[in-house]
Amino acid sequence: MADVTIHVCQCPNCRSGQEHGDRKRHHQINLLLSRLDEQQRRWFAALESQKLGYGGDTVLALITGLHVDTIRRGREELDADLAGRPADRVRNPGAGRPPGKKKSRRPLRI
Numbered sequence: 094m095a096d097v098t099i100h101v102c103q104c105p106n107c108r109s110g111q112e113h114g115d116r117k118r119h120h121q122i123n124l125l126l127s128r129l130d131e132q133q134r135r136w137f138a139a140l141e142s143q144k145l146g147y148g149g150d151t152v153l154a155l156i157t158g159l160h161v162d163t164i165r166r167g168r169e170e171l172d173a174d175l176a177g178r179p180a181d182r183v184r185n186p187g188a189g190r191p192p193g194k195k196k197s198r199r200p201l202r203i
């Protein structure tokens with residue numbers, strides 16, 4: 094998690110190596126995702142998927158490298174108004190570091 098790796102789009106158009114209208118956009122989606130945390134990545138991919146409509150999850154899975162189930166889960170969470178999703182931390186309470194420590198933002202290691 095320390096290094097920021099940017100996923101390379103695996104959609105057929107990008108894989109073909111040919112220039113196409115969405116190449117830059119696909120790269121920028123992955124660029125943005127590389128700076129987001131886990132749940133934010135899921136929700137962003139879910140939003141993009143919704144724009145595409147039917148089959149969007151599959152396309153977004155190719156572009157982002159996220160699993161289709163992950164994207165579907167993101168859509169479900171958005172549909173539920175992110176109910177139960179913590180607003181200020183990546184993981185649900187109980188997961189991750191034990192409580193008690195002062196919550197400070199981890200410095201981004203680049």
Ligand SMILES: [Zn+2]
Pocket residue numbers: 102103104105106107108115116119156
């Ligand atoms: Zn692509």
